[in-house]
Amino acid sequence: MAPPSINQVLLVAGTHGNELSGLYLQKLIRDGVYQADRSTFQVKSTVANPLAVKKNTRFVDIDLNRAFSAADLTSDANEKRLAAEFVKQHAGNENQLIIDLHNTTSNMGATLILLSSDPYYTKMGAYIKQRMPEANILFEDRKSWQDQPYLCTTGQHGLMLEVGAQAHGSLKYETLELMKNLLTAVLDYIENTNLNHTVKLSDYEAYGYIEEVMFPLDIDGMRLATVHPTLCGRDFVAVEPGEPILATFLGYDMHWQGEETVYPHFINESAYCQSNIAMAMAEKRIVRVS
Incomplete structure (x- = not known):
């Protein structure tokens, strides 16, 4: 089966309002310091939970990144409302890949979290390991795509970047650099795949x-x-x-x-x-x- 041809990447920050790396990476893009667009796709940015960002807290009522399972998208909770709005606005966009940006207090370095073992993602993992040997590739693929609760699985294609260790509500140079480097490698993979550029990839160690x-x-x-x-x-x-x-x-x-x-x-x-x-x-x- 041919790989998807991605023409838009949606870069999401603030899914957890006190995780600042993604928010500041979006700022670097807005300020022209970091170049995200490629020749075959454009990168759009959005903040998923603005009120939590304003309050510098993980969430207001419930964890937004656990609110996207197919069941029960209607609720009075701030995050359930946001989840329903996000699905309505973004889930139907074809040829789009959602990248959700996170940082953790755990010492996970640069970790690419993949929710599917489809060849597009397994080859992405190989490309990332080739570009960033120190990166960790983590598959959370025990559930079907439709049953995943995560924001990045609302559309057809998505993944999460996780960098750490970094205290919530704070910003570290090292973790921001890890996120920039990991994102660059992911965007380059999407570009090369869109262009049908052949890159020799090797088998690699990952985690499940x-x-x-x-x-x-x-x-x-x-x-x-x-x-x-x-x-x-x-x-x-x-x-x-x-x-x-x-x-x-x-x-x-x-x-x-x-x-x-x-x-x-x-x-x-x-x-x-x-x-x-x-x-x-x-x-x-x-x-x-x-």
Whole structure:
């Protein structure tokens, strides 16, 4: 099947209002400091949750980036209203690819999050790894495209960029540079594919999301453990079966009970505190494109 011919990229920032890297990358585009357009497509920008940006908070009522599943797009919540408006305005645009820009408090470096293992995206991952060997390619493809709750899956084509570590509500030079470099590589891939330019690509290592690890709680809803100190700041570093992942306040460790090696990411992400998510786990996979 022929790859899609993309004639517009929609660059979305402020899906989470206190993640500033994407907002400032949009500013660099407006100021002419960063060139996003290519010969075969134009780049348009939008801010997804302006009120959350104004308040410098992740969201107003609910997480906008979990509000796009096909069911229940009607609600009084600020973010449900925004989701319905976004779908109405952007979901039907053909030949458009949505890039949602995020930063995380976790030490994930430059991470390209792909919601499909369609050849267009697997080859994109190969191209990014070739251009940025330090980048992480993370597939969250266990759900169908239609069942994904994310903003970038409202149309036919989309992905997320995640950079870190960066405190929410703040801006760091290093993470902004990571986002610029990762976005440049993605835009160049789209351009080369549109032009049918042949680029030799190699098989590569990527990660596939499998599950989340929750903090244990007491009867008052308070945590009984923290992320184990040997894991903090070590996103995408291998954890073997039986190795510690949580340290309890009673002095004993909780260990990874799975039978396979896993790779934690979104470790101790501050935005997940309310949900008591300690980290997400991924498996390593070899993606074959040759």
